[in-house]
Amino acid sequence: MESINESERKKILLQGNEAIVAGALAAGCRFFAGYPITPASEISEILSVKLPEVGGTFIQMEDEIASMGAVIGASLAGVKAMTATSGPGFSLIQENLGYGCIAEVPCVIVNVMRGGPSTGLPTSPSQGDVQMTRWGTHGDHPIIVLAVSSVADCFSVTIKAFNLSEKYRIPVIILSDEVVAHTRESVTLPDQDQIRIFDRVKPDVPSDWYKPYADNNRGVPDMAAFGDGYRHHVTGLVHDEKGFPTQDSQEIDKFLRRIHTKISKGFQDIQITKTHLMEDAEVCVIAYGSVARSALRAVRDARKLGVKAGLVQLVTLFPFPRKAVDTYLRQCRVVIVPEMNMGQMSREIGRVNQAGCRIVKHNRIDGQLITPEEILKHLTTV
Amino acid sequence: MESINESERKKILLQGNEAIVAGALAAGCRFFAGYPITPASEISEILSVKLPEVGGTFIQMEDEIASMGAVIGASLAGVKAMTATSGPGFSLIQENLGYGCIAEVPCVIVNVMRGGPSTGLPTSPSQGDVQMTRWGTHGDHPIIVLAVSSVADCFSVTIKAFNLSEKYRIPVIILSDEVVAHTRESVTLPDQDQIRIFDRVKPDVPSDWYKPYADNNRGVPDMAAFGDGYRHHVTGLVHDEKGFPTQDSQEIDKFLRRIHTKISKGFQDIQITKTHLMEDAEVCVIAYGSVARSALRAVRDARKLGVKAGLVQLVTLFPFPRKAVDTYLRQCRVVIVPEMNMGQMSREIGRVNQAGCRIVKHNRIDGQLITPEEILKHLTTV
Amino acid sequence: MVKESILKTGGTSKKPAAAKPKKKKLYTVIFFNKWCKSCGLCSALCPKKIIKSDELGFPAIENMDRCSGCRFCEIHCPDFSITIKERHPRRRRTNGKH
Amino acid sequence: MVKESILKTGGTSKKPAAAKPKKKKLYTVIFFNKWCKSCGLCSALCPKKIIKSDELGFPAIENMDRCSGCRFCEIHCPDFSITIKERHPRRRRTNGKH
Amino acid sequence: MLECAEIIRKEYLRHDKKFPHVWCPGCGNGIVMGALLRAVHSLGLDKDEVVLASGIGCSGRMPTYVDFNTIHTTHGRALTFSTGIKLARPELTVMTVMGDGDSTAIGGNHFIHAARRNLNLTAIIINNSTYGMTGGQYSPTTPYGSKSTTSVYGHVEHAFNIAELAATAGAAFVARSTVYHATHMEEMLKKGIEKRGFSVIEIISNCHVQHGRRNKLGGAVEMINGFKQRSVTIEKATKMSADELEGKITIGVLADVEKPVSTEEYQRIVEEAKNKAEIITKAKEKNGVKRYEE
Amino acid sequence: MLECAEIIRKEYLRHDKKFPHVWCPGCGNGIVMGALLRAVHSLGLDKDEVVLASGIGCSGRMPTYVDFNTIHTTHGRALTFSTGIKLARPELTVMTVMGDGDSTAIGGNHFIHAARRNLNLTAIIINNSTYGMTGGQYSPTTPYGSKSTTSVYGHVEHAFNIAELAATAGAAFVARSTVYHATHMEEMLKKGIEKRGFSVIEIISNCHVQHGRRNKLGGAVEMINGFKQRSVTIEKATKMSADELEGKITIGVLADVEKPVSTEEYQRIVEEAKNKAEIITKAKEKNGVKRYEE
Amino acid sequence: MKSDERYEIRFSGSGGQGIITAAVVMADGVGAYDNQHVCQTQSYGPEARGGKSKAEVVISGSPIDYPKALRVDLLLAMTQAACDAYFSDIKSDGLLVVDSDLVKQLPTSRSVSIPFTQIAKEKIGRELVANMVALGAVGFLCGQVSLEGLEKALLSRVPKGTEQINSEALHAGIEEAKKINFDLLPKSVFSEWEDEL
Amino acid sequence: MKSDERYEIRFSGSGGQGIITAAVVMADGVGAYDNQHVCQTQSYGPEARGGKSKAEVVISGSPIDYPKALRVDLLLAMTQAACDAYFSDIKSDGLLVVDSDLVKQLPTSRSVSIPFTQIAKEKIGRELVANMVALGAVGFLCGQVSLEGLEKALLSRVPKGTEQINSEALHAGIEEAKKINFDLLPKSVFSEWEDEL
């Protein structure tokens, strides 16, 4: 869906999962720990081949909990790290994911969604894990969730995920789905030197002065790696500026609010939406993931039928791009929200709908990709 | 907070966690599997003593994942079963919890909330796990979440939890918090014969005819236990009426929608709210858990100051009691939502706020119970 | 309560005292092609090497009389597609019971 | 690169050749009461049984000269509250180095 | 009387389930299923009183096909479900079938704890040295140096010896067999099911499709014949040197010990509890002094 | 030269942390911490290159106090974090301290897998037979028959032998000591840290507050003296009968084997990969034929 | 007591003094044996170790809303540190009760000083039961609990075998408290000039 | 092709016939070696085992929105079952290509029957490469891919050592397809009367 600079030389046919690997390697990922699961296994498999080639490390752990632990460990030791799984595995990483949030450890987690709950529909696409990625771990925590809808997205959003993760010291989740993961598309990958890479900011103070959780104007403390000479303490307990556990209400409050505000300070950078034909749209579809592609087709078809339709594609699902969505809720008469779940993002849209725009949910949970026809029907009848 | 029939003989001083045990035993719970964690450990400890006394079984498993597995196993074998944990443990049970939802296994999970995320603030109260209980496991799934605010609640809500669980074949979560768990209060427990107990409906057809997942007018299939002579299959895959995995879109859709609608059919039974001084209230507080008690005090104090204040206490958090809340949003000028989190229920209230009522969030995340004064301040200034 | 293994193999079963030791028992090997996946295990494992493939790739017995009734094929068929039955020559069948 | 254990116990350390074997070494046992939790391990484990309790319950040495410098108390103190130092009688101290 | 295969097909297989089953042609899972059904039949167990649980994996599909009380749990957790079932209804015969990944990768902890705890359960582990279902990634029993979809350069980790692990963790009965040794396997399964306490039967099986293919071990036939060649009985094995045993598969009963079985112990506790109850409850009442805790 | 205790206090303890530490009076955790610091010091390790990780529990508080790169992870998962750290920076000396519950209850799987995998890591397990931090519930090493806050009727399960479990799972080095044997413990720790491969040092320690009290084992002094009485060296133990060993604590080096260490093997793979890369990537490209999967 | 009125007692001291036990027994006496509503809370966390320890009992004729103390009617302080830390929440007509040997600096003259620890040591022979001596005094002074109820509660909550000694301690405390002449106490815990502010 | 037009090919047959491989090579040929956008999907799940197998290739001059086929331009059916199941989505001017030995019942006369399997067996000597024979024919008939591109894609996607035999198969397919006389085919896949409805 992204306009890519066509060039014979670099054009290749990639599967979604392959493109995530390509994006991760381009972003500087040099550590992967995972546990196989359909439909994410290809990410492990390909990285097991590619990582050693670039001097990185691949390890298959005993389960997803262990994988997430290893990813956090590697990141704390200074290496960009990632894991990839699907719903059942994601349900298992929740505890350590929360650790990543409170200890502010950059890392990327890919969730290639399949039908749930539980073992569910292992080989069918779904978007049933949206709210889970936001709320699955206990306690209030910030998190970033990005969705991919095409092979090109898989590459570029993965890079973005690593960049945000490093910039804000936070776990970033990439939500893919079975359709995107297994679709092959021809894409043109940019040269490595054309890619903007963000690396975590390292401290430059003398080691004695280093406070690993001190606030600054970004709200994101500088981050030393284990072995860098800045001996420090990392814990999953609420901690003070130095990283040591605290029970002091004021320190607690300050810390927990900082890890939330560091994200709100970055909304502009973090909240990504794409629009198609929205300039004069009166009816719009808000969609994400593979469904956004059905939606685009439907919008184009609707235009042909004279309906002023448009598409808002959410790339960032959380922090929910309230501001952007609000604009379109004010612009449009009706908003259609097709999802392969019971309405997990339409909840969010409803929540911010102060304009009182009419919101039409379209939900499919039978393991099939929503078709353009289904959406078109709404577009032409509302 | 419940008006209890005073009677010298049965009045006892109980801690919140003790009262949950008392409620569970009264409801017929005869199996507990758990793993110790502050501030829920007393539930395990007391049940380890009491269960054998009534012929039940207590087992401490190797972790929370195993505990949840054992609870589901025991329930499938026909015994009412429960586990109790806190945030970190809850994060771990997510996968098996989803299994409970898809295989429609009655069981009760107590989450005594402490400060999060991660290890967080192990000994401090919090309400940070509200959204997690709703959304923590992957895939779309129905679930029931009840909150307790007093020792008396601990007893009666636990009974309600078991009853709903059995009636709707669904895991029910009880959200307690460190304050409620460790507060001791004098309570009068009713006689066992005064307690209404609901047991799952067993099939009465010949075993050959039994379809363990067949729809009926309640949407809740009759449930045979292993060993009852109704040999059947249970799986975490999406399944057909007979319990066998299916890939048929129509069967999938039918099944997944049924497990959602069985809950919506029961809204009246499931969605519990309590009100205090709401008849003529112009300003109200919507609260739950221990905070509801601070809120009640604040409301009473506000009345003394001439403010027409009222309290809506949510007992059922999910399925969110939209209808009831909507009524109060229409009635009141302002709604104050105090929570020991960043605003997890105020999200839900905002989501259903079609009346455009002003919603004032009051959030505390420093490990301290919100005081009546803090709420009173809002009541007197809004 | 506990029964003997239901698997009475021709090769190893203790011969009942009354059995005539010299009379070679005969067996019928029945293939249930509907479930068979043509994995070839039966023919590879048959000690008598009498199981071959038919033109569709399904197993077929070359010389039924050579079957020793060892049931090795039966218990190794992963698809429950083989049944070994004792075959009683005509005279036995006429005596009306077994 | 690898150093010897920093724990040189009086009882077991090899005596340097130059040492006068007959001269008994003397030690000072210093208790750091700020960290001490009065657990009683030092006094229970001291082979010479010279650690007693003072009126506040903190450990105290009865007869410092009897300390053999075995450091058993030091390495068993869970609170890092004991330091054993070699004590050099006055004449040694005057020779200016050690 | 029905013949063996007929009994199995008619009495133990679920006919409303679509056969042929999902396993690949020649997969050992079917051989194990047959042996298990024969073992159950010859023990004379009532189908209503038998539970077969599984985790997730190719092996995990077994419960779908057999006419017992069956449950296909989550990946690695089957023994925890079985624990709940057994404790809730001790009179049931509860068996759990798992793959090597299911039982010793994600489920490793539950496995060693079930062994330690010594409930009266039977664990059947179909060890095919790989994750068959997800496409042949390395498992905890993939041999050092082997190829898999996640170890194309050769595996750098070492394999568990499942049976030994079970014995060390405390299993009361541990046996090993292979899909070649179908009758022996049946025998081991019978012994395991009859054993009071936690019993483990490790069955070496072939996943020629994922593991065999990538490691030049041939197809089902070659792999299964390989098991024949590599197997030695425990009796012989005890007389062999470590070097001689290299690459061999020791089959037979590896451990069989008597010790208190928790399932029964719990019953005893229940009796005692009713008496002691009053006294202890009082003493137990916490005095409220809490310590810092996490 | 600074004296022993002074070196530790001045160079290895974090003074900005509030001492006295949180452990109860007489708790063995402090004794282990001392021995560990002495071992690190005598090995001449650079503090900047040492990582001490822990899980959650009383023992889990150790990293807070020592001036290395330290991490207090989640309950039971410390070894997984350590695995990531070690693989990312193989030059660091990574040690992991855990309680018996942390390492063998919730963390049991990571423990046996770390042993199997044989990375160059050191695991120090403080085995006090109970969950100290949460108030004395039974742990996987609580002896049969013991009382705890969740086994007031006497424990019906059996205990793990942690060291044996580690050895069976594949640890390259396994030793045991007790808090009584502080110098021996230091020695074992040194050997373990120096060992190439996964090393486990199990240290029998006292939680008199939770375990001792409930089982009439006395206070810290009595428990620690008990360890002295019950200990036998591995050399002696090998000459004793099982009956004689009943209730004894075998101390010393229980296993020390040489085998490929994954940390190093990974390095080899990386080298090879760069060469083989081209060829394999091609061959690896999946042909798209997928099977049913879960 | 008017049905929505509250009477609040705070027990404070240091970890190990049995502060929480005293509060629990108090609550049990009020709640289970008297016909009052009662709510008992305590502070958890590292704070409770070695350092300060705090437990509260709220008593009311009607169900209790906020479970923690709002304005304390009676503060028992068994250490100076506890007295200093927790005195501020006391009502103007509240009462401070202290161990006279351990709390020397009294922030108000509306206070009662009794040598609980000394009584425990000398009269009962075990310092450990000082908490029960104090409980006896508090029970009597607060006037919110029947003394039989309190004793029953105590008997049901202390370890087997220690009933005798604990109940002796309770009675010693009650007796000691009976000696107090309330008329001699000022009406407010605040000094005159503070009241005038 | 106009930039937002789509050309859709569906490959179908039974599991084990190499249907997906053929589609992937086609997509690679179009996408990586030609200057077109391409999107290739397949059906997963048990259905793909033994039973029907399906893979789709969508080609367009501009980026492709919906990744799956909407109205199929060319359907390759390598079994009767596949032909029956997947024919319904074909465009009225679409083309059906079948293995003449395996698909006997043709739902339309706008179809091309070629004995792919027989060619593979007889001309190339290995039945397994029937999918490549078919691919050659499809590649030629669809007119959406340069045949060199297709061959390059094939060479890069088949296992080492099988390049020769696979490319022979491809060429055999192309040759066979060249023999088809398009003028003899009806304009619509639907019979006359259907068109009139």
Ligand SMILES: Cc1ncc(C[n+]2csc(CCOP(=O)(O)OP(=O)(O)O)c2C)c(N)n1
């Ligand atoms: C939590 C979770 N993680 C991963 C998976 C994916 N998965 C399904 S089966 C399996 C491994 C199966 O291997 P094994 O247990 O050896 O059984 P086999 O298929 O070889 O019989 C995996 C990793 C899953 N279903 N759930």
Ligand SMILES: Cc1ncc(C[n+]2csc(CCOP(=O)(O)OP(=O)(O)O)c2C)c(N)n1
């Ligand atoms: C997921 C999770 N479950 C439970 C707990 C509670 N918990 C904290 S420490 C602990 C056990 C500690 O026992 P052990 O590891 O033996 O260490 P010790 O305290 O005895 O040193 C438990 C159960 C937790 N923190 N996280």
Ligand code: SF4
């Ligand atoms: S073993 Fe069974 S499935 Fe395999 S070929 Fe023989 S009959 Fe067919």
Ligand code: SF4
């Ligand atoms: S029973 Fe034995 S001899 Fe007869 S066909 Fe089968 S394997 Fe061959």
Ligand code: SF4
């Ligand atoms: S993939 Fe392997 S284990 Fe699974 S069915 Fe096929 S041969 Fe058997």
Ligand code: SF4
């Ligand atoms: S509870 Fe036990 S393990 Fe924890 S500090 Fe106290 S004595 Fe040590």
